[in-house]
Amino acid sequence: MAPSLSPNLPPEQQSASQADRFTRAREVQAVALLEDYVEMIGDLIAEHGEARVADIAERMGVAQPTATKAIARLKREGLATSRPYRGVFLTDDGAALADRVRARHRSVVALLIAVGVPETTAELDAEGIEHHVSEGTLAAFEAYLAQQNRNK
Amino acid sequence: MAPSLSPNLPPEQQSASQADRFTRAREVQAVALLEDYVEMIGDLIAEHGEARVADIAERMGVAQPTATKAIARLKREGLATSRPYRGVFLTDDGAALADRVRARHRSVVALLIAVGVPETTAELDAEGIEHHVSEGTLAAFEAYLAQQNRNK
């Protein structure tokens, strides 16, 4: 009875909503990379006081020009700044996004572990999952974790 | 203390594993579309006895040529067959993949609901999340759900 019932309802009705789900998943994907880069740049600055292109590329697992290109996009979107041959920095917006992303990541990992996923697997899967966790789902995760802590 | 500790460990060590996580997430993303199409074609065949390009496109929320192109890729990958101006069909591999994907989707939705995510939100987020749920995480989800049913 889940997704694909009612073949004799107005077809636009159920199909539209399913299409919307896919459309949303596609949109999420478009910002996922930005989120990952921003979070990582934040991490690097916190750790080393600066974020260099080579480090970003290495941690993202991409070639250096790929990282440079992504940084250009971050700048276009107002999330980061950089001067040629100097480091990369986050704008206020970028830093705020990084914080949100980091918090969400932690919650997703914690929830996976809480329902019995091995820690290593949780870290691995969370990297992809987190971007698709909406505000509502995140709130539910955090409520669940709080509840769990209370009962411990 | 979780992901980005130890700035003075061999940098290749921790960075490599983080890069690996991103690399894996990227690979997952590459097959996600195939999974969605295959599942949907399976649904359409189950519902209507056939999967027509126009229906696939509508449900995926894309233009018809986009669906045609995706189907071409499915054929290249050995997951589907089709004859021009006739319907689209799944190979054995495609049908098996569709079944796996459908089952995983259901488990993800069920788990989200089980931890308190509203049903509508669960359906919405699951569409993106499911592709990143590995075998190990899926097994954990199912164990959790089984446990939950036992205690009910």
Place this chain on the structure above:
DNA sequence: CAATAAGTATAGCGAAGGCTATAAATCGGC
């Protein structure tokens, strides 16, 4: 203060997944 090493940017390519516009094939009704 060169010369070399290291880091960064630029150029150009490919694949994937969108799109619109248009051509070709099939289907239905007369």
Place this chain on the structure above:
DNA sequence: GCCGATTTATAGCCTTCGCTATACTTATTG
């Protein structure tokens, strides 16, 4: 069985995100 309507395919085109190769800056060091 033909003709218009519907469906599918094809032909471009764009953007994103990978890549390699190469040019250009900055840093280092003899």
